[in-house]
Amino acid sequence: MPPSMEIAVLLLGVLGLEMRWSASALHIQQAFASPNLTNNFVVDPVSRKVYLATVNTVYQLNGTLSVEVEKRTGPVEDNLLCHAPQLPQAPCEHPKSLTDNYNKLLKLDREQGVVVVCGSVYQGFCELRRMGNISEIAVEFPPQGEKTVFPSMLNIAANHPNASTVGLIFKSHGGNTRLLVGTTYTGAGTQFFPKNHSKEDLRFENTPEIAIRSLNIKDLSRLFTYDINPSEDNVFKIKQEVKTKNKLNFVHAFIQKTYSYIAFNNDAKMGHKESQPNSILARICLDSDSPRKTTGPESRKLTESYIQMPLQCGSTGNIYNRLLSVYPAEVHAEGGWEPYLFGVFSKADRKAALCAFKFGDIEEEIRQGRRNCSNSPSSDVQVLDSVIQGSGAVCIQKGNLVLQPEQLDCGAAHLQHPLALRRSLKALPLFEYPALSSVSVDTVHNHAVVFLGTSNGRLHKVRHTAMALRNLDFPSSRSEKRKECLLRLEFCLGTSELAAEVQFSE
Incomplete structure (x- = not known):
C-alpha cells in the first residue's frame, strides 16, 4: 500500500471535513507534494501543524500544507550489522555505505513538547525533535558523555524498509509518559551472530516484538528503556528459535477505554490454508490515567494482561484473511453511541472488503476466554508458549475459582501468561471492492461516513446509517444496494502527495 494513500485517508478524519451534502464532486483545497515516498504523519490538534515524515526527510507544515520547516534525516553511513553509532562502546568493523532512512514511527507528545521520530537506520534509532520546530533536537539522547548506554535503549523501530512498526504514547497514572511499540522481527542480521554470543550482540534482532518503554524526558537514564520495573515485565518477546515461525506484521496500535489494542498479521501462517484467517487483534491493559486496582505503584506485567484473538472478515469460501488497516470509531445506534472497530481486509487476488x-x-470474548482458561481445559483458548515471559503454563481447572471483573479483563496473578483465543470473531463484509488499502471513519448527523483509500490512489466514501450498522450480517442479496452508497471519486494523489481540507461543493 502506498503510504501516502493511508496518510491522505487518515488526514481526512483528523483534520475534519466541512460536510455539505450534495451530489457534486469533492474539491482539493490544499495539497503538498514531496519528492520522496511518504511514510507517516501526525497532526497537532491545537496548532493545526502537520508533521510529515518521508524517506530521508521530515517536514513541518502549517494548516494549509505550506512548508514551515524541512529537515533531512538521510541517507546516512550505515550497515545492518553495525550497532548504532550512539553506542560508544561498540565500534563497527563492517564497511558502511549510504543508506536511506525510512521513517518507521512519528508520534506527537504535546505535554512534553516533543515529536518522536524513529527511522530504519542505526538499528531503528529514535530522536526527540522539538514540537514547533522539527529541525531541532529537543532532547540530546544519549546525553553527551553518557557511558551507560545499552542497545535496548537505541534499537526501537524496525531496521528494514519493508518491516512494520506501530506505536502509541500514553500516560501512566503515576504521571510518567510511556511509549508502546510493536515492531516486526526482520532477521536481517541473525545469521551473522553465533548463538553463544551475548544478547547484546544481536543488535535489533533481540528487540521485543512488543514493548512498553519509558518516555519521560526528565529521566534520561531510563529513556526508551522497558526496564521500568526491576525486571523486564513490560515486553512481549518471542523466543529466538521460533521467531521465524511467528513473524508478526503490525498494522496499527490504538487506545480504546483504558486498553491498548494492537492489530497485526501473523505472516508465518501465510502459504498454509488461505481460508484460515491470520489477522490478529491483541489487547494489553494500560496503567493509564483511569487506573484499575493494582498491586503496586507500577503497571502489571504486560504478558499478564496480554490476550489476542483472530478476526475473520467474510464467511466460508469467501474469507478476506489479511488485515490492511483498522480504525476505531463510535457509531450512533439505537440507545446511543456504540464503539466499533472498522477494518479493511484483502485476499490473494487483490479483492478487498470492509468489515x-x-x-x-x-x-465479552476476552472475558469468556479467561473464564474458560481458569475453570477448565478448553480448546477455545491457549497459552502462548512461543513467548519468553510467562511461558510454560497451560489452561487448567482452578476448582471453583470465580474471577472478578478486573481479572476477567486484565488477567490475574495466578495466570501470568499471554493467552490466545482460537475462535475467530467474525463479521460479514459491509462493502467489497478491489484494491482497498486503508480506512478512516467520521460521523456526520448520526451517520457513519467511511472513507476508503485504494492502492491505486482513489478515495471512496461509503455512507451507512445507524440502522445498517446495527445489523452487520447483511445477506448477500443486498450487496448491490450497498454499492449504491458508494460515491466514486477521482483523487489527485500520487505516491508523494498529501491532500487536506477536502470539501463538498455547494
Missing part, C-alpha cells in the same frame, strides 16, 4: 466489529463483542 466492522463491536468492541462489546471483543470485550
